[in-house]
Each structure stands twice: as C-alpha cells, then as structure tokens.
Amino acid sequence: MDDKTRTVLSRRETTMRRFLPDTFTILLVCTVILASLLPARGAFAGYFGIATDLAIALLFFLHGARLSRDVVIAGLLHWRLHLVILLTTFGIFPLLGLGLGFIPDTILPQPLYLGILFLCVLPSTVQSSIAFTSMAGGNVPAAICSASASNIFGMFLTPLLVGLLFSVGGHGGFSFDALEQILLQLLAPFIIGQILQPWIGDWIRAKKKILMPVDRGSILMVVYLAFSTAVVEGLWHTFSIADIAAVVVADMVLLGIVLVLTMVGSRWLGFDKADEITITFCGSKKSLASGVPMANVIFSGQSIGAIVLPLMLFHQIQLMVCAVIAQKYAAAAARRAMEKEIEEAASPA
Numbered sequence: 334m335d336d337k338t339r340t341v342l343s344r345r346e347t348t349m350r351r352f353l354p355d356t357f358t359i360l361l362v363c364t365v366i367l368a369s370l371l372p373a374r375g376a377f378a379g380y381f382g383i384a385t386d387l388a389i390a391l392l393f394f395l396h397g398a399r400l401s402r403d404v405v406i407a408g409l410l411h412w413r414l415h416l417v418i419l420l421t422t423f424g425i426f427p428l429l430g431l432g433l434g435f436i437p438d439t440i441l442p443q444p445l446y447l448g449i450l451f452l453c454v455l456p457s458t459v460q461s462s463i464a465f466t467s468m469a470g471g472n473v474p475a476a477i478c479s480a481s482a483s484n485i486f487g488m489f490l491t492p493l494l495v496g497l498l499f500s501v502g503g504h505g506g507f508s509f510d511a512l513e514q515i516l517l518q519l520l521a522p523f524i525i526g527q528i529l530q531p532w533i534g535d536w537i538r539a540k541k542k543i544l545m546p547v548d549r550g551s552i553l554m555v556v557y558l559a560f561s562t563a564v565v566e567g568l569w570h571t572f573s574i575a576d577i578a579a580v581v582v583a584d585m586v587l588l589g590i591v592l593v594l595t596m597v598g599s600r601w602l603g604f605d606k607a608d609e610i611t612i613t614f615c616g617s618k619k620s621l622a623s624g625v626p627m628a629n630v631i632f633s634g635q636s637i638g639a640i641v642l643p644l645m646l647f648h649q650i651q652l653m654v655c656a657v658i659a660q661k662y663a664a665a666a667a668r669r670a671m672e673k674e675i676e677e678a679a680s681p682a
Contacts, residue, residue, distance in 0.1 A: 357549055358649050364553045365560050365645075369569065372561035385558050388551035389626040390522045395544060396459075397526025399537045400481050411475050414608050418457070418479045421595060421616035423490050426453040427498055429590060433583055441579045442572060447499070448643035449583055451628065454494035455644070456487030458618040458651075465655045469662035471610030479615045484623055488520045491623075492631050514630045548622065555625045556641065563638020572639070577646075584647040588654060591617045610662055614655060621648040 373381050430453030434446060441449075459480040466476040492515050537544060560568070595616040599609040624644050628637045 358652075360549065360553060361556060361645055361648075364556050368557050368560035369564050372564045373558060374561070374565065378558065378561060381554070381558055385551070385554040385629070386518065388547070388554050389629070390518060391547055392551040392622075392626065393519045394522035394526040395537060395547060396484070397523035398530050398533050399541075400527065400530065401534060411472075411478070411608075413602075414472070414475055414604065414612060415479045415482060417599065417602065417604075417612055418616045419483065419486065421591065421612075422457050422483055423454065423486070423494065425594060426587070426591065426619075427494055429453065429587055431498060433587070436579075436583070441583060442576050444639035445572065445576060445580050445643060448640045449580065449587070450498055451495065451640050452584075452619050452624060452644040452647055453587070454491050454498065455619045455624040455627070456491065457483040457615050458620045458622070459484060460622075461652060461655070462615045462618050465614045465659040466611050469610045469614070469659040470607065470666045471614065471662075472607040473611075475608065476611045476615055479611065480618075483615070484620065485523070487620075487623060487627075488515055488523070491515075491627055495631055514633065515627065518630055519626065552622055552625050555629050556645070559625070559629065559637045559641055563636045566636050566638075568636070568638045577642075580643045581646055581650070584643060584650050588617060588647070588651055592654070592658070606666075613658070617655070618651055619644065619647055621645065 427450075430450040433441070433449055436446070438446075457480050462480040463473060463476045467473050592613060595613045596609065599612040604612065621644055625641055628640050628644075632640060
C-alpha cells in the first residue's frame with residue numbers, strides 16, 4: 334500500500350469518526366434503554382434520587398475547585414467577546430426557542446417543545462467549547478473564561494428565563510423556590526469548591542481522568558432517574574418516531590441559525606479570526622452537564638424525560654457539526670500559514 338492510498342484511507346477514517354457517537358453518547362443511549370427496560374420504582378427510586386442529588390452536588394463542587402481564578406481574571410479583560418457570547422446564549426437562543434412555538438402541536442408535541450425551549454436557556458458547554466476552539470486555532474484563554482462564566486451566570490439566568498418564557502408561552506412555569514434550590518444544590522457546592530481551589534485545584538486538575546467518572550456518572554444517574562419516571566408514566570407510548578424526528582430537525586435548525594449568526598456577526602463586529610472561532614463555538618453550544626441537573630431541580634416533582642430528550646439529541650448534533658467546522662477552520666489556518674511562508678520566501682530579502 335503506497336503513501337497516497339494510506340492518506341486517502343486515513344482521511345476516510347477521520348471523516349467517519351466525526352459522525353460516530355462518542356463514548357459518553359453511547360452511555361447515554363444505554364442508560365435510556367436501561368431505564369426503559371428496568372425503570373427505578375418505589376423505595377429504590379427514592380433512595381436513588383437522594384444519591385443523585387449528592388452526586389450532582391459533588392459534580393458542581395469539582396467544577397468550582399478546578400476553575401482557576403487567574404484564568405477568570407485574565408479572561409474578563411476581553412469583555413466585548415464575552416458579552417457577545419452571553420447575549421447569544423441567553424438572548425438569541427431563547428428568542429429562537431419562542432419562534433419554534435409557532436410550530437403546530439401535531440408536528441412538534443408540546444412536552445417536547447418545552448424541552449427545546451428549556452435547552453435554549455441553558456449555559457454553554459465548557460469542555461467541548463474549549464476543545465473545539467483549540468482545535469480550530471481560536472482564542473483558548475477567552476474560551477475558558479467565557480464558557481466558565483456562562484455556566485456561573487446560568488445558575489441564576491436559566492431558572493429565571495424558564496419562569497419567564499414558560500409563563501409567556503402559556504406553559505405554566507415553575508415556582509421561584511426552584512431558584513433557591515439551584516442556589517443550594519448547585520451554586521453552594523460550586524462556591525465551596527472555589528474557596529478551596531487554591532489548596533486542591535492543582536490536584537483535581539491533575540486527576541482529571543480519575544475524576545471524570547464523577548462528572549459523567551452524575552449525569553447518567555439523573556438521566557436514568559428522569560427516564561425511569563417518564564417510562565413509568567408512558568413516555569414511549571406518548572411520542573412517535575415522527576415526533577422524535579421533528580425534535581431532531583428543530584435542533585438542527587436552531588444550531589444552524591446560531592452558527593451562521595455567530596460567524597457572520599463576529600466578523601461584522603470586527604473581531605479577528607481567533608475571536609470569531611471562540612464566539613462561534615462558545616456561543617452555539619448548550620451544556621448537557623449543567624442542563625440535566627438543572628432540569629432535575631427546576632422541574633422537581635415532574636416527569637423530565639421529555640424535557641431532557643431534546644437536549645440529549647442536541648448534544649450529539651452539536652458535537653458532530655462542530656467537529657467538521659473546527660477541522661475546516663484548522664485547514665484554512667494551515668493554508669493561510671503556508672501561503673504566507675511562500676510569499677515570504679518569494680519576496681526579495
């Protein structure tokens with residue numbers, strides 16, 4: 334096999350990997366299947382719920398403990414970029430979500446639409462936003478700060494926006510006691526982690542692989558509990574394949590519109606290429622890691638299977654689409670660097 338053939342095969346393999354689900358997505362699917370076949374019931378569901386609350390508190394404690402204050406302070410200097418990302422995350426997304434409310438119930442059932450509206454008010458991701466920004470050659474320090482700030486603000490803004498948008502749309506809303514629960518169950522552990530960060534932050538960042546099961550495990554626990562409740566109440570008898578397909582299309586439309594707006598808008602506002610990349614990836618993401626625990630708190634006592642389903646689908650869609658975009662950004666940067674080298678080599682000394 335010659336080098337050319339190996340290169341072609343390698344490119345095909347890389348392209349296929351972009352569209353294959355990651356390990357965590359596979360675990361999510363398996364968790365949903367487990368909840369569908371063996372849902373948590375009765376006393377076991379109660380004890381499992383307590384364990385889930387403790388796991389979520391530990392998750393947000395670790396988020397606070399691993400976030401370096403130096404990174405936050407340095408990133409705050411680039412306030413225009415962070416403002417654009419926050420306005421996209423908590424402004425443009427919710428408006429688009431309200432727009433999808435005009436789709437008839439016969440196409441997009443209301444419980445699933447409420448799930449889409451919920452994902453529209455969630456903060457950005459942290460890990461994948463930073464990873465894609467780095468891969469594409471963007472402003473990584475700004476991405477770290479912006480994604481982290483989005484999650485901190487989200488603890489306040491997400492429950493407030495849920496209350497506002499759900500009531501505006503005539504969908505009820507939630508008791509503002511949910512905000513107090515968010516502060517106690519999510520923000521308080523985060524603040525404790527930040528207080529202890531100078532002493533334990535370096536150790537936690539160094540043990541990232543060991544502590545990753547805590548991050549993912551807590552989310553899987555919430556998903557299992559949420560879908561167990563939904564399955565017991567007849568989730569899969571309520572929605573058809575066509576309903577799920579409508580959610581996928583709505584998720585894709587949302588992501589596509591925001592990606593175009595962030596790319597074009599950042600150029601129009603005069604940001605350089607590195608900042609454009611950061612705005613594109615941080616502004617278009619929605620956090621499954623924060624969204625599922627928040628849904629568990631905000632909609633406490635309700636079935637949240639239909640609420641988190643659109644978010645789970647959006648999670649996989651955003652990973653696949655942004656992987657392609659990141660590689661295109663990286664390829665374009667490589668071409669520009671090569672053209673610059675050729676020009677410099679050709680120019681007289």
